[in-house]
Amino acid sequence: MKGHMGKILRLDLTNLNTKEINTSEYEEFVGGHGLGSAIFFDAVKDKTISAFHPDNVITMMTSPLCGTLAPATGRIELNGISPQPYPTEWYSRSNFGGRFSAMLKYAGYDGIVIEGKADKPTWINIVNEDVEFKDAESLWGLDAWETQEEIWTDVSGNSTSVDEREWYQTERGRDEGRTTQKPAVATIGAAGENKTRSGAIIHDAGNGAGNAAFGSVWGSKNLKAISVLGTKSVEVANPSALLKSREWAEDNYNNQESDPKPNWGSGVGAFGGVPGAEGFGNIAEEQVRPQGCVSCHRCTRKRTESGHGNESGCVDFLFYDVHDEQKHGGPTKETAKAGDLSQRYGINVYFLEEGINYLKHLHERGILGEGKEIEASLPWDELGNASFAKELIYKVSNKEGIGEDLAMGLPRAAKKWGRLEQDLNSGLLGLQYWGYPQHYDARTEVEWGYGSILGERDINEHDFNWVVYWQVSLAKLFGRNPPVKAEKLAKIIKDKTIPYNAVPNYSNEGIYSKNMAKLVAWHRHYTRFWKQSLQYCDWAYADFLNPYGPETRGITPEGETRFFNAVTGKDISFKEGMEIGRKIWNLDRSIWALQGRHRDQEEFAGYTYDVASWGPEISPHANYEVPYYMPVKEDGEWKYKNVASRSLDKEKFNEWKTKFYELEGWNTETGRPKRETLENLGLGKVADELEQKNKIE
Amino acid sequence: MVNRRDFLKGIAGGAGAAVAGFALGSLTDTIEKAEGRSFEEIKTMVETPPSEAYLLVDREKCAGCRSCMLACSLAHEGKENLSLSRIQVFEDPLAGFPDDLVQEQCRQCQYPECVAACPTGALSVDEVNGNVRLVDEEKCIGCQRCIEACDQINNPARAAWNHEDEYSLKCDLCIDTPHWEENGGPDGKQACVEICPVNAIKTTDQIPVQIGQKGYKVNLRGKNWEKLGFPSE
Numbered sequence: 055m056k057g058h059m060g061k062i063l064r065l066d067l068t069n070l071n072t073k074e075i076n077t078s079e080y081e082e083f084v085g086g087h088g089l090g091s092a093i094f095f096d097a098v099k100d101k102t103i104s105a106f107h108p109d110n111v112i113t114m115m116t117s118p119l120c121g122t123l124a125p126a127t128g129r130i131e132l133n134g135i136s137p138q139p140y141p142t143e144w145y146s147r148s149n150f151g152g153r154f155s156a157m158l159k160y161a162g163y164d165g166i167v168i169e170g171k172a173d174k175p176t177w178i179n180i181v182n183e184d185v186e187f188k189d190a191e192s193l194w195g196l197d198a199w200e201t202q203e204e205i206w207t208d209v210s211g212n213s214t215s216v217d218e219r220e221w222y223q224t225e226r227g228r229d230e231g232r233t234t235q236k237p238a239v240a241t242i243g244a245a246g247e248n249k250t251r252s253g254a255i256i257h258d259a260g261n262g263a264g265n266a267a268f269g270s271v272w273g274s275k276n277l278k279a280i281s282v283l284g285t286k287s288v289e290v291a292n293p294s295a296l297l298k299s300r301e302w303a304e305d306n307y308n309n310q311e312s313d314p315k316p317n318w319g320s321g322v323g324a325f326g327g328v329p330g331a332e333g334f335g336n337i338a339e340e341q342v343r344p345q346g347c348v349s350c351h352r353c354t355r356k357r358t359e360s361g362h363g364n365e366s367g368c369v370d371f372l373f374y375d376v377h378d379e380q381k382h383g384g385p386t387k388e389t390a391k392a393g394d395l396s397q398r399y400g401i402n403v404y405f406l407e408e409g410i411n412y413l414k415h416l417h418e419r420g421i422l423g424e425g426k427e428i429e430a431s432l433p434w435d436e437l438g439n440a441s442f443a444k445e446l447i448y449k450v451s452n453k454e455g456i457g458e459d460l461a462m463g464l465p466r467a468a469k470k471w472g473r474l475e476q477d478l479n480s481g482l483l484g485l486q487y488w489g490y491p492q493h494y495d496a497r498t499e500v501e502w503g504y505g506s507i508l509g510e511r512d513i514n515e516h517d518f519n520w521v522v523y524w525q526v527s528l529a530k531l532f533g534r535n536p537p538v539k540a541e542k543l544a545k546i547i548k549d550k551t552i553p554y555n556a557v558p559n560y561s562n563e564g565i566y567s568k569n570m571a572k573l574v575a576w577h578r579h580y581t582r583f584w585k586q587s588l589q590y591c592d593w594a595y596a597d598f599l600n601p602y603g604p605e606t607r608g609i610t611p612e613g614e615t616r617f618f619n620a621v622t623g624k625d626i627s628f629k630e631g632m633e634i635g636r637k638i639w640n641l642d643r644s645i646w647a648l649q650g651r652h653r654d655q656e657e658f659a660g661y662t663y664d665v666a667s668w669g670p671e672i673s674p675h676a677n678y679e680v681p682y683y684m685p686v687k688e689d690g691e692w693k694y695k696n697v698a699s700r701s702l703d704k705e706k707f708n709e710w711k712t713k714f715y716e717l718e719g720w721n722t723e724t725g726r727p728k729r730e731t732l733e734n735l736g737l738g739k740v741a742d743e744l745e746q747k748n749k750i751e
Numbered sequence: 752m753v754n755r756r757d758f759l760k761g762i763a764g765g766a767g768a769a770v771a772g773f774a775l776g777s778l779t780d781t782i783e784k785a786e787g788r789s790f791e792e793i794k795t796m797v798e799t800p801p802s803e804a805y806l807l808v809d810r811e812k813c814a815g816c817r818s819c820m821l822a823c824s825l826a827h828e829g830k831e832n833l834s835l836s837r838i839q840v841f842e843d844p845l846a847g848f849p850d851d852l853v854q855e856q857c858r859q860c861q862y863p864e865c866v867a868a869c870p871t872g873a874l875s876v877d878e879v880n881g882n883v884r885l886v887d888e889e890k891c892i893g894c895q896r897c898i899e900a901c902d903q904i905n906n907p908a909r910a911a912w913n914h915e916d917e918y919s920l921k922c923d924l925c926i927d928t929p930h931w932e933e934n935g936g937p938d939g940k941q942a943c944v945e946i947c948p949v950n951a952i953k954t955t956d957q958i959p960v961q962i963g964q965k966g967y968k969v970n971l972r973g974k975n976w977e978k979l980g981f982p983s984e
Contacts, residue, residue, distance in 0.1 A: 123821040216853045231914035234839045258844035287832040293930035341982045346816035351948045353814035361847035
């Protein structure tokens, strides 16, 4: 397929050698997550091993679109068994943006498969076809930023200062090509090195794959960093169609500097969001620029004058700004510095967000502290200053003091303290699905919670979230009318969610309906292919509503197919892509079945059923939550309604699960895929393995 | 011979402005550049008529997405490769704004060292197309003297090397873009300008100040940019 480089690099850390896979062997899975799951399935014979077992495999996969002008396709997908979920370490996923995926393709590879375990700290240097296992003794212990600076200089012997940079020619001479670019380095910090369950993989200043703790798996494999530098070309099937499509997208769907539309849900969401909207920076009165990953059309992050908070976005600073504001009366550079620390130590910020809130609750109740039931020495007077964040991050990353327990992750720490069940039932500890912090609330924005519990992690997919929650709720919060009426929003979503035509009805009845099953199925299949396999960024896709689009309609589903077909030369329809997504979703579901997944486990934390979601006051969990105004259809009328103060009915949720399993062709007793379903998707081999392991009925 | 573009420019007064700029810059520049050169080289440079358009960039506006580089490589070469782009953007992600990023574009130099250095005439001034300095790939023998010459005055060199098809690359303001349907050249469109999502690249028909960077690195920010929370000064 055009857009592919044709080779996937296998790195065997145990034997320090490399092999290659022809990408064409897995072409039906196209890229990213699909490639990762298919390769993982073949490479890991026993799927029940623990995340830190040397036989666990981490895949890093690009897509045919990475490194091309297809807008917002600068990410790389990581798959493998994750140490983060609770109670089972599910096969999981994560991804990060920046330059790494593009540079890996320019080096000639569609992906990397990391296998085995090195006997001492190692980093990998990839310069086109030259792949070298290097001693990382001197890098071990350096933070993620220091490590990259060392490697940048080591690889290309060039100044890191942009004003002194020269063309770099590889040792192979002029026929190998030259580049002005720094090597793209992915690395881990102390949280990964020391095998906490919150270690992230960091690239450049602020790109991180955090919410699966794959950085800790790297640490367990003694892998400190991978550096890539390349000068090869990505072949494009139809260059003029790609250029034309990009111009079409920028002219018709991207934000226009001459016509900013700030009332559209703060301009954060989806394809037409304004530059820099996600990033921290000018809130703290610093001069900033917007900053984007390779090929981005909207460039949503920032770099700052002081360099503090560079490329940190969203939860990278939202985990701390509420404490900063409470201490200083408004956001200051302390938040940006706290974000920097999370990048340097390579630690999952969702863990920090819920962790700080939980520790604070326990401290305030006199349960946690010096000489208390849970012994902990933390500088609470400093909460809101970066120094508190540093103390906590240092302790967790180095497993010191209270950090020794917290390094196990919040669910396992709470279990050790004998508090897990009671705090999950009361909601004091907001881990809603698989021990993951509540990101958006399963009680109100159900597609987020349902998708997470049917999967393996906090989905972190904002496809519906921008339009059904943020744009509406922010408008209500600031006394404005939402950009479009509920009926129009529902119609647009129905039209665009091909082929299931889902209706976003978040009423008390709607959330248990077959329609909601269709919406969640669409979401699972859409993200598995179009986003996680092709690497279309979550900050731009899906695009349902767009302030610049014709009749405010977004670029989905036309854009996704148009760019893909221009690059690959294929002529697939959006529906065909959705079917590949369904296949990948079923493959993942089969891997979870092999890991022991059963429908009975697919239950939210107790508070989801027993406690009403919070009302108008500040959320005790996710620091950014505002009241949930959502589209509902009641008595035949569409409207936006505040659905806060709702809890889920456990029995009705279980009836809904049955509807969902039926829709997916899964066994309703066990929740596992049926043979017939897998065979129809071309996954007969997977069905055979399930049968061998007694996981198919 | 006066072509259509010259004629139109003459009416608009543009040709007069261009000639004035050429004359103003010539004396000091020529003296400075004359040292160590052969007579033929100097003659080539001085006799070269000025390009009718120049790319300008705004270092403080650029968002580092490399879309310009991808567009340049795609429109000209039909494939995606940052090494084949005639405009280069590079960053130090850890540095503070604005020292974290530069864009380096071809300057369509008034006294083009690359043209003077080319032994085969592959690099020449296209008088039919607004005097843009460009490479005839068929004539290029791959000696890379143009790149070396550019490297003497620009850091890094703006002329690049296509190692896959073995010829020199330099900005032609999109005159020769077989993979792009738009018309390029000084009066047409440029792929990098069109694709840049934050409007951090534009063209001008006024000759930029040749000495130093200021003529080419300009402020393309305005009130709307300021409204988005970014500095305009």
